[in-house]
Amino acid sequence: MSVASNRSAAGRILIVDDNPLGCVARQSVLAEQGHQVVVARDPEDAIQKFSLSTFDLVVTDFKMPAMNGIELIARLRETKPGVRFILLSGFTDALGLCEENTGADAVLQKSNNEVSQLIRSVNRLLGAAKKPPRSQGAGSKAKRRTGD
Numbered sequence: 001m002s003v004a005s006n007r008s009a010a011g012r013i014l015i016v017d018d019n020p021l022g023c024v025a026r027q028s029v030l031a032e033q034g035h036q037v038v039v040a041r042d043p044e045d046a047i048q049k050f051s052l053s054t055f056d057l058v059v060t061d062f063k064m065p066a067m068n069g070i071e072l073i074a075r076l077r078e079t080k081p082g083v084r085f086i087l088l089s090g091f092t093d094a095l096g097l098c099e100e101n102t103g104a105d106a107v108l109q110k111s112n113n114e115v116s117q118l119i120r121s122v123n124r125l126l127g128a129a130k131k132p133p134r135s136q137g138a139g140s141k142a143k144r145r146t147g148d
Helices: 020-032 043-052 069-079 114-130
Strands: 012-016 036-040 057-061 084-089 106-109
Touching: 012 020, 012 043, 020 036, 020 057, 020 114, 036 043, 043 057, 043 069, 057 069, 057 114, 069 084, 084 114, 106 114
Parallel strands: 012 036, 012 057, 057 084, 084 106
Antiparallel strands: none
8 A cells, every 4th residue: 555655754744834724635645655743733833843843845835825835945944954844836837936936845736746746756755855965985886086
């Protein structure tokens, strides 16, 4: 089953969205994948929860009152730089949102494909975050000289 296959990449995820239906839907999907999910209804609530707990990943909406997702990502990264971020927006193309200009590790378009893209991105980002650093340098191949 998909839940068992994702156990190794399971993590603590904070979802930030002022739309209650969006929060519940994403929370259900990610919890079904084996993740522990906490929901924040606005950026201030997210900042408070983020400061009181440890999260591996934050999934945030772009458009929210008082602070947008890019501002929230920047603020949270200042306090815990190792956390991964996914930014969601219904206007990624129109606004030109991408990883390079948002500070997010992944930027996803809200669409019919959002669920599968979200699951794939979460698993990729948590898998990358959980790999031990020795996996790159464990073999002699990774340490070969390049003629320096």
